[in-house]
Amino acid sequence: MGKSKDIYYPSKKVVENATVKDYDKLYKKSVKDIEKFWAEEAKRLEWFKPWNKVLDDSEFPFYKWFVGGKTNIISNAIDRHLKTANRNKLAIIWEGEPGDIKTYSYHALAREVCEFANVLKAMGVRKGEVVTIYMPQIPEQVFAMLACAKIGAVHSVVYGGFSHEAIAERVNDAKSRVIITADGGYRRGKPTQLKEIVNKAMEIAPTLEICITVKRTGEDVYMENDRDYWYHELKSLPIAGHSCGTEEMDAEDPLFILYTSGSTGKPKGLVHTHGGYSVYTSATHRMVFDIKPEDRWWCAADPGWITGHSYLVYAPLINGATLFMYEGAPNHPYPDRWWRMIDKFGINILYTSPTAIRGLMRYGESWVTKHDLSSLRLLGSVGEPINPEAWKWYYRVVGQERCPIMDTWWQTETGGFVITPLPITPLKPGSATKPFFGHEIAVVDEDGNEVAPNEVGALVLKNPWPGMARTILNDPERYKDTYWKKFEEKRWYHAGDSAKKDEDGYFWIIGRSDDVIKVSGYRLGTAEIESAVVSHDAVTEAAAIPLPHELKGNAIHVYAILKEGVSPSKQLEKEVKDHVAQVMGPIAKPEEIVFVDSLPKTRSGKIMRRVLKARALGEDEGDLTTLDD
Ligand code: WTA
Numbered sequence: 001m002g003k004s005k006d007i008y009y010p011s012k013k014v015v016e017n018a019t020v021k022d023y024d025k026l027y028k029k030s031v032k033d034i035e036k037f038w039a040e041e042a043k044r045l046e047w048f049k050p051w052n053k054v055l056d057d058s059e060f061p062f063y064k065w066f067v068g069g070k071t072n073i074i075s076n077a078i079d080r081h082l083k084t085a086n087r088n089k090l091a092i093i094w095e096g097e098p099g100d101i102k103t104y105s106y107h108a109l110a111r112e113v114c115e116f117a118n119v120l121k122a123m124g125v126r127k128g129e130v131v132t133i134y135m136p137q138i139p140e141q142v143f144a145m146l147a148c149a150k151i152g153a154v155h156s157v158v159y160g161g162f163s164h165e166a167i168a169e170r171v172n173d174a175k176s177r178v179i180i181t182a183d184g185g186y187r188r189g190k191p192t193q194l195k196e197i198v199n200k201a202m203e204i205a206p207t208l209e210i211c212i213t214v215k216r217t218g219e220d221v222y223m224e225n226d227r228d229y230w231y232h233e234l235k236s237l238p239i240a241g242h243s244c245g246t247e248e249m250d251a252e253d254p255l256f257i258l259y260t261s262g263s264t265g266k267p268k269g270l271v272h273t274h275g276g277y278s279v280y281t282s283a284t285h286r287m288v289f290d291i292k293p294e295d296r297w298w299c300a301a302d303p304g305w306i307t308g309h310s311y312l313v314y315a316p317l318i319n320g321a322t323l324f325m326y327e328g329a330p331n332h333p334y335p336d337r338w339w340r341m342i343d344k345f346g347i348n349i350l351y352t353s354p355t356a357i358r359g360l361m362r363y364g365e366s367w368v369t370k371h372d373l374s375s376l377r378l379l380g381s382v383g384e385p386i387n388p389e390a391w392k393w394y395y396r397v398v399g400q401e402r403c404p405i406m407d408t409w410w411q412t413e414t415g416g417f418v419i420t421p422l423p424i425t426p427l428k429p430g431s432a433t434k435p436f437f438g439h440e441i442a443v444v445d446e447d448g449n450e451v452a453p454n455e456v457g458a459l460v461l462k463n464p465w466p467g468m469a470r471t472i473l474n475d476p477e478r479y480k481d482t483y484w485k486k487f488e489e490k491r492w493y494h495a496g497d498s499a500k501k502d503e504d505g506y507f508w509i510i511g512r513s514d515d516v517i518k519v520s521g522y523r524l525g526t527a528e529i530e531s532a533v534v535s536h537d538a539v540t541e542a543a544a545i546p547l548p549h550e551l552k553g554n555a556i557h558v559y560a561i562l563k564e565g566v567s568p569s570k571q572l573e574k575e576v577k578d579h580v581a582q583v584m585g586p587i588a589k590p591e592e593i594v595f596v597d598s599l600p601k602t603r604s605g606k607i608m609r610r611v612l613k614a615r616a617l618g619e620d621e622g623d624l625t626t627l628d629d
Contacts, residue, residue: 006388008395008427010404017377018424019290023434030437031463037438038065038466041283042275045318046080047071048248051275055464060491061484062476065276065466069251073278074150077317078113079246081106086293090322093296093345094139097186097328102139106320109146112139114244115235116147122239123178123210123229127152127247130174130257132208134158134167134198136185137327140214140231141303142313144180149255149274152247156257156269159304160185160192162585164200170259171205173269174473180231182214183221188329191217202227251275257473258306260412261525262482263496263515269473270412272309277415278318280467284417284436285315288406289349289378296345296375298324300338300352305522306412307382310467311351315416330356335363336371339398343371350398351380351406355520357390357398358551365397373398378423380406383521384553385509391429407432409509411495412523413483415467419507431506438465443501448487453503456510458486461493468493511554515609517546519554522587526609529590532583533558536576538566543599543607544590547616555591559599559612568595602626 010018020026030037035054042051051069081087091109094102104112125131131153135141137160148155156174158167171179181198184191195213199222202208213221214231223230234240255274259267285291297316301307316323324347330338338360342350360367379399381391386407395405409419409432419441421433435441442450443457451457472479486494498513512518515526526544533542542560549555560576562568573593581589600611603626614621 006428008404008429010424010426011402014377014404014423017290017292018422019287020422021424023422023424027435027437031440034438034463034465038279042066042069042279042466045071045076045278045282048075051251057464061480062471063464063468064252064470065273066251066279069275070248071251071275071278072149072152072246072249073255073274073314073318074113074146074246076278076282077146077149077314078106078110081320082110084320086320089293089320091317092139092142092323092325094325095327095341095345096138097189097326097332104139109143111242112143113146113150114242115240116140116143117150117244118240119212119231119234120147120153120178121151121244122234122237123212125151125153125178128154128254129178130154130156130176132156132158132167132171132174132176132179134160134162134179134181134194134201135214136160136182136187136192136194136216137302137325138182138185138214138216139325140182142325145256145303145309145313150244150246152249152253154254154256156259157304157309158259159302159585160194161302161304161587163583164197165204165583166585167198167201168205169266170269171201171208173259173266174257175207176205177207178210178212179208180212180214182216183219184217186217186328188332191219193219195221249274252470254470256309258309258412260306261516261523261528263525264527267525267528268475268478268482270469271471271473272415272467272469276466276468277310278314280465281310281315281416282318284420284467285311286319288408288417288420288422288436289351289380290423291316291319291321293320295321295348296324297321297349298326298342298347298351299380300326300330300350300356301382306415307351310416330360331363334367335360336367339368339371339373342373342376346375348375349378349380350376351382353383353521354381354386354390355383355551355553357381357386357394361390361393362551368397373400376400376403378406379403380408382408382410384518385511386430388429395429409497409507413469414461414465415469418461418465419509428506431502431508433506435507439463441507443499443507444487448490448492454500456498456500458513459495459497459499459507459509460487461495462490464493517544517554517556519546519556519587520552524556524584524588528584529556529558529580529588532580532588533560533576533590533593535583536579538562538572539576541599543609543612545609545613545616547591547613549591556588557616558590558593559596560593561597561599562595601628603628
């Protein structure tokens with residue numbers, strides 16, 4: 001890669017290899033007729049029955065894609081590979097934290113998924129039913145997701161670091177009857193206690209009737225008759241045969257629900273579909289990462305998040321690549337764990353988050369350079385803006401100045417990449433560069449006027465795309481209000497991020513403009529954090545804000561008012577922090593809790609978080625005319 005000023009150009013080799021050689025030409029074509037563009041992409045996949053209409057926008061904002069088409073994501077992610085040479089190729093290479101390794105060819109994966117699907121059927125799971133999955137990063141987590149899809153059940157994966165209350169909240173919303181878990185997994189050398197957490201969740205989630213537990217750690221767990229089943233026992237019964245048909249689904253049938261934090265109280269269950277999601281994830285993955293059949297792809301995200309759904313599980317399988325998956329912590333037992341595995345398995349592409357990069361950066365270069373990373377061809381980043389220092393380290397030390405970095409901007413709602421470079425794109429560290437095909441994107445002011453270059457505004461997507469979430473489960477009104485109301489007349493999607501566009505048309509994402517906090521790339525809502533804080537006996541009111549943090553990007557800082565007669569102390573601060581971690585899960589643990597006598601509010605009683613933030617950072621507090629007192 002050549003370099004001039006702060007622009008990084010791809011090498012001749014990267015350009016020669018590239019799937020897309022002329023961005024501008026294909027981009028123009030794609031936005032001139034998005035239906036034509038997406039129909040061509042959809043034709044690369046297998047359908048039981050083709051669609052009669054590519055896009056139905058008659059019920060805006062409830063778009064429908066590939067209307068009348070019949071498919072199942074599994075036909076493309078597994079079944080079609082069994083008819084080609086891919087059958088004997090590795091689909092999954094997995095390494096456990098203790099160092100155990102498992103590999104599955106597409107053939108072997110198909111058998112595992114059929115067995116799991118047959119077990120689910122035997123448990124009475126039906127098409128359209130929501131199955132909750134709460135698991136460590138082990139192959140069975142992927143099998144469970146794929147098995148649900150295969151029989152037309154809808155999976156709802158809850159991140160394995162969440163608390164029992166978070167599980168119950170999601171289960172209760174989706175009215176899930178079956179939950180799949182494991183006794184635990186390994187993290188930093190220790191087994192986690194997932195089944196114990198599920199047991200607690202089951203006490204407060206009355207719809208749950210059945211729990212299927214995969215044995216991973218062999219730790220003792222509590223189980224109840226007629227409620228709890230070991231997966232390995234079910235799997236050895238005659239019901240769990242090696243073959244199982246793939247359910248014919250409508251293109252618009254739901255594939256999964258994934259809960260994510262928004263500006264208000266409870267998490268939203270975003271709904272993604274079989275048809276459009278298959279097309280969108282596979283197309284973005286193939287073009288952005290130049291996926292070749294012989295590639296070994298590593299997306300280091302947990303399947304509990306959208307990145308894991310789209311780019312650990314579904315897209316690489318649809319594209320027939322070999323995916324690599326790792327169970328544990330990046331620095332266990334030593335800070336070179338990741339680099340050792342890239343070397344060992346000959347990984348070609350690494351896709352991870354700025355937080356992970358910053359975390360590994362602090363151990364120094366020699367942990368990286370002592371391994372042979374010459375197999376790497378491309379790198380990727382996702383989850384939050386990547387600061388130029390981390391970008392440059394990733395580029396120079398990990399990618400050895402050979403591997404372009406694909407900084408992909410997208411959201412749980414978008415299903416896949418939206419603003420992203422291609423390998424041929426000249427890169428500017430910290431910019432996610434340009435719109436993916438089919439997208440017209442702008443940075444606008446409150447009234448929807450485009451702002452001048454390099455000025456901050458709201459990010460809007462002007463066209464619909466096949467991977468978009470179709471609605472929020474049980475709350476279509478909230479879907480409308482959150483994403484479409486603001487620019488309803490123009491029919492623009494309001495992303496909730498603030499951004500800038502420079503004079504070259506490159507986008508620079510600044511961060512969330514709503515009450516969502518990104519901590520280590522994880523998405524949390526201020527309202528959820530505040531309600532967790534207030535659920536502690538000593539607290540009456542609280543406000544949570546993000547403040548910059550060297551490793552995490554942002555950290556949670558809380559301002560809390562104590563109840564009459566309770567006095568602040570270091571001990572109490574610790575107690576409240578632990579309480580939040582207990583209620584929401586360890587990722588939500590606040591960095592700091594400051595006990596205060598009052599909070600800045602508007603006259604109508606809304607907490608002015610931006611004032612708290614400005615004060616904490618010693619910045620100008622801005623317009624205070626609405627501040628009460
Ligand atoms: C942020 C994760 C800057 C953004 C896929 C977005 C990013 C939110 C990037 C969605 C990026 C994601 N550069 N910011 N490359 N990627 N974001 O739903 O604020 O967990 O709105 O999806 O992450 O978070 P979510």
